[in-house]
Amino acid sequence: MSRPVLVTGGAGYIGSHAVLALRDAGHRVVVIDNLSNGVARALPPDVPLEVANIADADAVKAVIRRHDIRDVLHFAGSVRVEESVADPLKYYDNNTAASRSFIAAAIEMGVERLVFSSTAATYGIPDRVAVTEDTPTRPINPYGWSKLMTEQMLRDVVAVTPGFRVAILRYFNVAGADPLGRTGQRTQNATHLIKVASEVATGKRPSMQIFGTDYETADGTCVRDYIHVSDLAEAHVLVLSWLLDHGPIGLFNCGYGKGYSVREVLAAMGRVAGKAVRAEDAPPRPGDPPALISDASALRQQLGWVPRYDDLDQIIKTAFDWEQHLAQEKP
């Protein structure tokens, strides 16, 4: 691929890791990000950063024209489950409506391949524990719905747009940081479990809460399938190549197929940090399913994806190391 790949939301957490993975694989990259939750310093200085909203069709078209884009990784969006419950229209606006506008502009400008960041939140509370791609989708929060609606738009558009191919990646719980320390999660007022636990372990927060201790799980706390962000980024590079001669639509779960409870995650953080993480039991958080674990065998079998960091302590160590780096970073 000699043309650059356009990465929307590339200044954010997962997007900045995808930028590194693309460059490590020899691709050139251009980023569109409105910096609502990302920062320019998440990117290598020689990556062109176009500061724009993906809903601004004129700006998007100008970027695609200027850089002669055919391939897009579409990460830009809003990502907090509990915020989506409190402010649903923000999610239908920034995830669904903004994506609609972006997709229209991209197709008009001749984009041929698009990889969309979707989520395990589209499954809601699944009947079976190991969730395959054909498990029924029944979101239980507006975040999941906002992503599922975008998936459906993409399917409908692909059906009537010859030459336009799409891969939908449903991420389970993304965590950790680049093992070389080049980027990591910078989110302010973070709500993700491993990020919050890293902040407690490094002293940025005094303590944290365990949301819900009476779920029907082995220890009563929620179970999730945590995937290292660099393995996820690598999956994006593979899926872009896959789209060159497959399609018109692909759907892949992204996870390791293993579940860990909130208490197990906090115990691992305690091991890595060398001291226990201070946490108190608290009521359940609205919109949280008890357990979500992927069956991601399609990603391994069809794309040849071989994860490198499939180990909870390793994920947590990279998150903790990154948090220590942030604590020393100059403003």
Ligand SMILES: NC(=O)c1ccc[n+]([C@@H]2O[C@H](COP(=O)([O-])OP(=O)(O)OC[C@H]3O[C@@H](n4cnc5c(N)ncnc54)[C@H](O)[C@@H]3O)[C@@H](O)[C@H]2O)c1
């Ligand atoms: N973090 C997870 O566990 C997780 C799980 C499943 C899916 N996802 C999806 O992955 C994607 C990236 O998530 P993340 O964790 O890196 O979040 P993030 O907030 O770190 O990154 C999102 C980036 O998009 C940018 N952005 C947001 N709205 C924009 C807009 N309208 N125009 C331009 N830029 C915009 C933000 O500034 C930010 O840099 C999201 O689409 C999210 O829904 C994340």
Ligand SMILES: O=c1ccn([C@@H]2O[C@H](COP(=O)(O)OP(=O)(O)O[C@H]3O[C@H](CO)[C@H](O)[C@H](O)[C@H]3O)[C@@H](O)[C@H]2O)c(=O)[nH]1
């Ligand atoms: O301080 C905290 C933070 C989280 N949790 C618990 O830890 C688990 C994981 O919570 P996260 O906020 O880290 O992740 P979610 O499972 O809520 O959601 C994440 O994963 C989903 C898919 O599984 C979506 O993709 C979504 O984008 C992404 O935020 C949940 O049971 C939550 O209640 C706590 O107990 N205390």
